[in-house]
Amino acid sequence: MSIHPSTFETIEPSRYITFTIPNSSASHDHLLRIAVLDSPTVTIGVVSTAAMWVPQGRESDWIFSTFSGHLHLLLSSPTSLPLSRLILISDSQMHSCGPRQTFSVRPNVTPLILALTPKSAFLDSREVPEIPFLTYEDEVVAGSILETCEGPCVGEMLIENVELMNDDSSVREFRRRLRFKRMPNLVQTQMRIRPKHEFICEELDAMEFELDDDKLVHPYLSPMVAGISVISTCLDERIQDGFRLKALCLGVGGGALIGFLSKKLDFEVVGVEIDAVVLEVAKSYFGLGNHELIHLHVGDGIKFLSDLAVKVDGAERFDVVMVDLDSCDASTGNYAPPVEFMQKSVLLDARAILRETGVLVINTIPSSESFYGRLISELQVFEELYEIIDIGNEENIVVIATKSRTESFDTRSDTFFNKLKLYVPRSHLDSMRKISKTGRLLL
Incomplete structure (x- = not known):
């Protein structure tokens, strides 16, 4: 079906059109894919347009090949004015010019x-308007898709191996990642992987890998583990008394956090994931499995928490509750936790299933200052609040809430705390700050 040129003269909210045209600059005939997306919110006044070449080798990546991915790029654009229209140009024809290097012939697309x-x-x-060309930057050098599948709750998901840029060119860094199509630029889980054999091959598809779970590489997971340190003295005493530490994880994803708590810190862990297919992915690709110290459940984490609070007794309470739940909407961006979790009744349920010396640790991605303020306000049902802001990105904040008062950080020298220091960067432990229940930092 042909597209009339007048189609693009005006902005129509959320209109999404894709088409192909010949690449006249190529050495042989092939097509350029063009995608034009108009913003869902159009303000009166001057419209702002930008274009982007899709990075070579990333043409099939969701963020560059789907409506939701393009919308994420449009809404997160660094341009001075909110974008009204984003134009993406994709040229999938690539030509080898040496190991791990590629080039493609890019035509002059200014008239287009x-x-x-x-x-x-x-x-x-x-004057002819100047249309800026945006550049997409991340650390991925190359990627290989292992599987795409679909879960009844989270929708389509992708499992991939990627190679990341490394300052040391002699060392290659590899990760396995899980991403959801609903938010294509958000990595849900990643674990370090290493080649099984000595290799010469440059292509990821031809390499075999094994998981390397010695270190948490997902940015906010180490800070979440660091949050446990506020009760490390109490945990040390329980261990010395012969008790097994227990943790509840709401939200499993690939299971990196659950596996770490069990294997490295000797926790018995209960994990709750809303989508059974996600759990199967975690088992098949990220090494997560049911055994005597890991118990996995399919269900809604908030309902699971509520049901548990009704029947819990002293022997069943947890030392730690970890919350890694998000609410993803491509039209508004990603935020965490979902507003449903921020209800007082839900937080009281979380408090009820904790031991008196227990701690609640929440991964948050505040959608606004008021969102974060509301969360801190609702957490007043707990005794003390802490936060870790120095995560390594500009999105996540880890919030820690204790059921009872804790000892001073300056006096911690217990065995459990020293064990934490083996796995958690000292910067995360040192950057933890106590906050008041109104959100003001306490010095």
């Missing part, structure tokens, strides 16, 4: 971009 620019950008007839 101008033709796809809204008519209102040409109101000043004295």
Whole structure:
């Protein structure tokens, strides 16, 4: 079906059009894929348009090949004005020019971009509007898709091996990742992997890997584990008294956190994941499995918490509750925890299933200052609050809430705390700060 040129003269909220055209600059005939996306929210006034070349080798990646991925790029654009239209150009034909290097012939697309620019950008007839070209940057050098599958709750998901850039060019860094299609630029889980054999091959598809779970590499997981340190003295006493520490994890994903708590810190862990297919992925690709110290359940984490609070007794209470639940909506971005978790009744349930010396640790991605303030306000049902902001990205904040008062950090020298220091960067332990229940930092 042909597209009339006038189609692109105006902005229509959430309109998404894709088409292909010949790449006249290529050494042989092949097509360029063009995608044009208009913002779901269009303000009155001057419209802003930007274009982007899809990075070579990433053409099939969800963020560059789906509506939700393009919408994420449009909404997160660094341009001075909110984008009204984003134009993506994809050239999948690549030609080898040596080990781990590629090039493609890129034509001059300026006339095309101008033709796809809204008519209102040409109101000043004295100048041709300048359309900026955005650059997508991440650490991925190459990727290999292992499987795509679909779960009844989270939808389509992708499991991939990726190679990351490394400052030391002699050392290659590899990760296994789980991503959900609903938020294609958000990595749900990643674990370090290493080649099984000595290799010469440069292609990921031809390499065999094994999991390396000695270290948590997902940015916010180490800070979450660091949050346990506020009760390390109490945990040490329980261990010395012969008790097995117990943790509840709401949200499993690939299971990196659950596996770490069990294997490295000797916790008995209960994990709750809303989607059974996600659990199967965790078992098949990320080494998670049921055994005497790991118990996995399929269900809604908030309901599981509520049911547990009704019947829990002293012997069944947990030392730690870890919350890694998010609410993903491509039109608003990602935030965590979901608003359903921030209800007072839910937080009281979390408090009820903790031992008197227990701790609640929450991964948060605040959608706004008011969102974060509301969470801190609702957490007043707990005795003390802490936060770790220095996560290594600009999104996550780890919030820690204790059921009872804790001892001073300066006096911690117990065995459990020293064990934590083997696995958690000292920067995360040192950056933990106590906050008031209104969110003000306490010095």
